[in-house]
Amino acid sequence: MRVLVTGAGGYIGSVLVPMLIKKGYSVLAIDRFFFGRDKLPPQNGHLEVVEEDIRFFEKEFLKDIDAVIDLAALSNDPAGELDPVKTWSINYLGRFRVATLSKLMGVKRYILPSSCSVYGFQDDVVDESSSTNPLTTYARANLKAEKDILNLADDSFTVVILRQATVYGLSPRMRFDLAINGMVRGFFKNGKIPILRDGSQWRPFVHVRDTSSAMIKALEAPAKVVNTEIFNVGSEEQNYQIFDLAKRVAEAIGIPFEYEWYGLPDHRSYRVNFAKIKEKLGFEPQYNAEKGAVEIWEALQSGKADPDDPKTITVEWYKSLLKEGTMI
Ligand SMILES: NC(=O)c1ccc[n+]([C@@H]2O[C@H](COP(=O)([O-])OP(=O)(O)OC[C@H]3O[C@@H](n4cnc5c(N)ncnc54)[C@H](O)[C@@H]3O)[C@@H](O)[C@H]2O)c1
Numbered sequence: 001m002r003v004l005v006t007g008a009g010g011y012i013g014s015v016l017v018p019m020l021i022k023k024g025y026s027v028l029a030i031d032r033f034f035f036g037r038d039k040l041p042p043q044n045g046h047l048e049v050v051e052e053d054i055r056f057f058e059k060e061f062l063k064d065i066d067a068v069i070d071l072a073a074l075s076n077d078p079a080g081e082l083d084p085v086k087t088w089s090i091n092y093l094g095r096f097r098v099a100t101l102s103k104l105m106g107v108k109r110y111i112l113p114s115s116c117s118v119y120g121f122q123d124d125v126v127d128e129s130s131s132t133n134p135l136t137t138y139a140r141a142n143l144k145a146e147k148d149i150l151n152l153a154d155d156s157f158t159v160v161i162l163r164q165a166t167v168y169g170l171s172p173r174m175r176f177d178l179a180i181n182g183m184v185r186g187f188f189k190n191g192k193i194p195i196l197r198d199g200s201q202w203r204p205f206v207h208v209r210d211t212s213s214a215m216i217k218a219l220e221a222p223a224k225v226v227n228t229e230i231f232n233v234g235s236e237e238q239n240y241q242i243f244d245l246a247k248r249v250a251e252a253i254g255i256p257f258e259y260e261w262y263g264l265p266d267h268r269s270y271r272v273n274f275a276k277i278k279e280k281l282g283f284e285p286q287y288n289a290e291k292g293a294v295e296i297w298e299a300l301q302s303g304k305a306d307p308d309d310p311k312t313i314t315v316e317w318y319k320s321l322l323k324e325g326t327m328i
Pocket of ligand 1: 166
């Protein structure tokens with residue numbers, strides 16, 4: 001089975017692609033490689049790597065593709081606000097284009113890795129049937145992509161939406177702008193855990209290998225189980241309030257709980273129910289925040305992860321690419 005992964009050189013893609021290859025899939029990896037081409041394994045009989053843009057690539061790339069996992073996007077709220085028109089053109093129009101061309105070219109299944117950020121601010125615990133409340137360009141583009149791509153589904157074109165919790169853990173394309181990863185790096189560099197104000201906000205979390213496993217489950221489940229379905233990806237136990245999460249991180253690593261506040265009060269707060277993915281896809285995360293934090297701490301200590309790599313803070317890196325004019 002041949003799978004196209006867009007955004008394959010990104011934080012999730014560079015973990016997912018080797019997992020797919022290990023499971024025997026043949027992978028076509030498409031990416032603009034804004035974070036470099038060196039995050040994927042070398043090309044071989046199971047992996048073809050192509051530098052292309054999801055807004056412009058030729059539809060012939062979709063010939064003989066059985067399934068698409070469409071990860072390419074400007075991948076968080078602050079990056080999404082740098083140039084909202086560009087964000088809309090990639091995250092909504094670009095992914096809608098990939099889905100439309102996939103259907104046209106006879107691809108059987110399309111998976112959209114969306115985000116729990118579509119829930120925005122919520123007082124109650126939300127599930128897939130709850131009303132959404134997207135607060136940023138990034139979240140609105142995800143929601144619009146979900147809605148329009150779901151409309152393309154039919155008996156021969158399966159569409160699955162995965163609303164991922166905030167991801168953490170080690171990846172070849174490391175992101176230190178994600179809460180748990182950033183907390184560990186902050187303490188490593190400055191002896192203080194950075195906490196986004198005011199700390200009472202709720203957020204669900206999932207490890208990068210676990211969310212990749214969820215994508216593989218969505219790829220392999222019978223069409224009748226997943227077609228037109230939305231799944232939240234994460235687990236009930238990993239809904240945390242940010243201040244409590246920071247305490248857990250400190251305790252897990254065995255460092256003093258020294259912290260510093262940053263940012264304006266975060267208006268996003270959501271607790272998410274993950275019963276559906278557990279029940280329908282048998283998805284159970286293998287990692288938790290503590291395990292993820294220790295893994296990152298060890299990588300920083302051993303030099304495997306570079307706390308000063310400018311590419312690891314997505315919004316800052318995109319700012320520099322926009323300034324250089326290398327990001328159309
Ligand atoms: N990491 C998280 O916590 C998280 C949570 C929820 C949802 N998501 C979503 O999962 C997806 C992957 O996230 P990630 O953390 O791996 O992000 P990432 O920024 O590391 O990876 C995105 C990849 O897409 C590529 N890309 C961007 N625009 C492109 C274009 N026009 N054409 C081709 N490639 C392009 C980039 O070069 C990058 O390699 C994104 O859609 C993101 O919004 C991520």
